[in-house]
Amino acid sequence: xxxxxxxGVNLHPFVPYNQAEGYLQIINELRSYLKSVTKFDEISFQPxxxxxxxxxxxxxxxxxxxxxxxxxxxxxxxxxxxxxxxPASAILAGxxxxxxxxxxxxxxxKDFHEKxxxxxxxxxxxxxxxxxxAGKYEDTIQEMCETIHxxxxxxxxxxxxxxxxxxxxxxxxxxxxxxxxxxxxxFAIPHGGGGPGMGxxxxxxxxIPYLPTHPYSEKVN
Numbered sequence: 001x002x003x004x005x006x007x008g009v010n011l012h013p014f015v016p017y018n019q020a021e022g023y024l025q026i027i028n029e030l031r032s033y034l035k036s037v038t039k040f041d042e043i044s045f046q047p048x049x050x051x052x053x054x055x056x057x058x059x060x061x062x063x064x065x066x067x068x069x070x071x072x073x074x075x076x077x078x079x080x081x082x083x084x085x086x087p088a089s090a091i092l093a094g095x096x097x098x099x100x101x102x103x104x105x106x107x108x109x110k111d112f113h114e115k116x117x118x119x120x121x122x123x124x125x126x127x128x129x130x131x132x133x134a135g136k137y138e139d140t141i142q143e144m145c146e147t148i149h150x151x152x153x154x155x156x157x158x159x160x161x162x163x164x165x166x167x168x169x170x171x172x173x174x175x176x177x178x179x180x181x182x183x184x185x186x187f188a189i190p191h192g193g194g195g196p197g198m199g200x201x202x203x204x205x206x207x208i209p210y211l212p213t214h215p216y217s218e219k220v221n
Contacts, residue, residue: 023172040171044200044202047200053200054158056201059212061177062094081102100112106132123148128156131161159171177206179202
């Protein structure tokens with residue numbers, strides 16, 4: 001079975017399911033594995049890279065907020081220790097970025113709580129890379145997730161360093177609402193040179209209706 005991204009495969013995106021059962025079996029098995037690893041309720045395979053996973057995840061949060069009359073929540077808190085693509089993705093998704101200070105690679109909790117309090121009426125999301133880009137495990141990660149939720153926001157966890165969580169913990173257990181997975185990092189598929197690179201996102205149950213889909217197909221995710 002050839003990879004979908006290889007030239008010459010030509011599998012139409014709207015091919016009848018009964019003509020793509022082999023591919024669907026692989027996709028659904030992978031979905032089951034990733035749900036188990038992340039402790040999320042659903043996985044979307046739409047994003048084709050980590051950066052597009054970030055963007056898709058933030059759009060999912062934004063649509064959730066709008067659908068619940070909270071569209072004014074445009075502030076996205078991001079620690080200085082976050083992956084560099086985080087602020088770019090947040091801005092593209094319509095959020096206003098507010099930076100949280102860090103100390104020796106870890107979130108400065110005093111500044112974190114001050115920023116949450118200051119923007120609590122506009123807080124939409126918190127993006128955090130866990131472990132951080134500096135390689136630090138935030139021992140306050142669950143406290144941060146709980147604080148964001150209490151103040152009306154959603155937690156986006158950057159899964160760039162997810163390989164350091166597997167077997168020890170999971171984004172869902174820690175309190176994240178969304179997380180993208182760099183399959184070329186955590187699960188060692190080829191990256192570049194023919195791919196396939198991929199950045200699927202996992203979400204909690206309340207965000208499932210807002211996952212990316214296609215206007216001509218209700219089942220594509």
